[in-house]
Amino acid sequence: MATLKKTTRKKPVKHSISAQETVGVLGLGIMGSAISSNLLKAGFDVIGFDPNPVCQKRLAKAGGRVAKSAAELGKQATYIISSLPSANALIENAKAIASSGKKGLIVAEASTLDLDDKAAAKKILDAKGIILLDCPLSGTGAQAKTKDLSIYSSGQSAAVKKMEHVFSGFAKANYYVGSFGNGMKLKLMANLLVAIHNVSTAEAILLGKNWGIDPATTVKVLADGAGGSRMFSVRGPVMVNENWDEATMKVSIWQKDMKLITAALAQTNTPAPLFAASQAIYNAAMGAGHAENDTAAVYDVLRRMSKLK
Known part of the structure; x- marks a missing residue:
């Protein structure tokens, strides 16, 4: 494992986010809704996707934009936080994001899922030049509401570094733990x-x-x-x-x-x-x-x- 690196949240900073730095949130359940809400409060432009109409309305009420599909999310966002309930949902949405063909997009996969399934999603996105990071979260839904989350980020270190300002918008700390999959092991x-x-x-x-x-x-x-x-x-x-x-x-x-x-x-x-x-x-x-x-x-x-x- 690579040397452990921790980055902690500093005092809240209002970010000046350009249209090219829009943050997408894939999955707007208990964790996803808390993440999107905190990103909005931190000053980010947030667009989210979830097939559940209740989740969509909750995001819109909070001030976020609702995407019609994961593919649309992939086209509009520079960074995506993925919080999904199952392996099937991950693979299905990975294919949809890959169809956007947006090379250079970075997706931080924050769900608690089998490593083999995350690796399969990574392979799908790799083929389109899209970077998938394994970044599970430590904390409950209640903790997510107050940014009391720790991120166990793993994968391409340069991509993790690029997302640090996004991570600070919804978590108290980010621990970079090395190669892809180490995050899930720690989780x-x-x-x-x-x-x-x-x-x-x-x-x-x-x-x-x-x-x-x-x-x-x-x-x-x-x-x-x-x-x-x-x-x-x-x-x-x-x-x-x-x-x-x-x-x-x-x-x-x-x-x-x-x-x-x-x-x-x-x-x-x-x-x-x-x-x-x-x-x-x-x-x-x-x-x-x-x-x-x-x-x-x-x-x-x-x-x-x-x-x-």
């Missing part, structure tokens, strides 16, 4: 930790409640101590308020990430007993009807297991 490592910390947060809060300690007090006190974690700080309050209906990472989507981590562990013969134990809890969340809820709903699973009403 899966991060998500392994997230999976465990999310469940351990629920365990600690539930233990306190069973002991008669107010959950809100638990979060306030422990978040600032040695046992705290980012997931404890981010998802602890959601568990306390039981407002997991407002999902920033749906349990159903998280299952995709869990499968990717499981495959990576098997491929590298890496033992991960804590991660394996957490999988059963997320599976139970799916069975308990929490598929569309935030992953903080694992608290409800453990509460039912303890028979605490």
